Amino acid sequence: MPAIPGGEQFAHDGSTEIGVLLSHGFTGSPFSMRPWADQLVAEGFSVRVPLLPGHGTRWQDMNRTTWPQWYGAVESGFLELRERCSLVFAFGLSMGGTLCLRLAQNHGDAVAGLVLVNPSVMSLRKEMALLPVLSRIVPSVRPISDDIAKPGVTEHAYPRTPLRALASLTKLWGAVRTDLGAVTSPLLLLHSAVDNVVEPENAKVVLAGVSSPDVTEVVLENSRHVATIDNDADLIFSQSVAFAKRVAAGDRA
Template identity: 55%
Template sequence: MPLLPGAEPFRHDGGEVGVLVCHGFTGSPQSVRPWAEYLAERGLTVSLPLLPGHGTRWQDMQVTGWQDWYAEVDRALWSLRERCSQIFLCGLSMGGALALRLAAKHQEAVSGVVVVNPANRVHGLGARALPVLRHLVPSTKGIASDIAKEGVEEVGYHRVPLHAAYSFRRFLQLVDRELPQVTQPLLLLHSTQDHVVPPADSARILARVSSRDLTERLLERSYHVATLDHDAATIFEESYAFIGRLTRQESAPRG
């Protein structure tokens, strides 16, 4: 299937500091590409993969699951490790959950994590019914383009495939159990008004990670896809400053 316009993966070879950027559930690289390009323009090596089943049509996502999505970002991380001395993880929504699991699993290979409106659970009245409902109904209304800024659209699916939603729910349960294994510096930015992932998800993540260097920032003018919204510049600038602070600490002489 041909890719949707803007759904192409992005890669930039820059300096010794690498950044892996992860997009969200039913979305595409388009939703976080401005973030990736901002970091690339400042000399960082950046990898933004397209998750399997995404960026084409929602039916293609029905035959994928969390193992496929996680394997893709895991491969991208290993690729960055081959050429970079330090690696940071960035993610939006499910991309945030993927980044947190990578941090939990790869520990010393990851220098820091930045997440925007990270998901911690699947919400909605039908969430608990997914094990049965996914066999009866193939899809439900999409969640793309929750954006306050007028005239801005997210390239994502207009339908949510329920087999994939069930797998996503199981993945979030797994990530929640592994959050105490996240020890790296963490910058978490979340919208005060989000129609997809409520602030309670961010609060739970902040309470369960073991990071000592922990920063929370509120995004008061944006909805869920904040990386395309009014607060996008704040996200980009804060994440770059966060990475810069930690790379300076790493390179500072000791003694």
């Protein structure tokens, strides 16, 4: 089944100096990343935005996939850019940020820098304790999508949350939290002041756990979870471009 309109994977070959891998979030698609990708293309960067397995079609398809498959798509796009570009950055939204953290844990300094928007590494919701059992009985629950402050904007994510896939996401969280100290790449972390999907504790855990000597934190005051298509989108885009250019120039925060 093809991806939703606007949710297809995206690739652009631009600069051989700077490449950027962009990863969308859980139950989403490249739709939420395409404006960001377009801005990076306008800056002359090479860009890859993979469609993660099980995404962009039907929520049932996602229940047939697990986090190593999602990570594999991100890693494949990263390695493709590595063959072309001198420096490759990894930018991610929500679970996409989690996958980018895993990429930095596995590839070290080969990841020139990370830009994470509302990354997830844990949840404080009490019902998550029931997930291992519930996911074997109930295929899906109500969605966690479209947490966006800007009126009339949708990310076109799934209308249901696939529970087997969510259970796999929690395993990714655990692996990433355990290895946060292995992250040494320069880091720009942007998180929304109000986020109804990913609790603020997630940003605190990431910032406290990484070993990156170059870390910048930005609070997004006018956006909710899907900030890449919300009111602070332009701020995210401009900050990420400036970050990539600064790191490429050899400057440290």
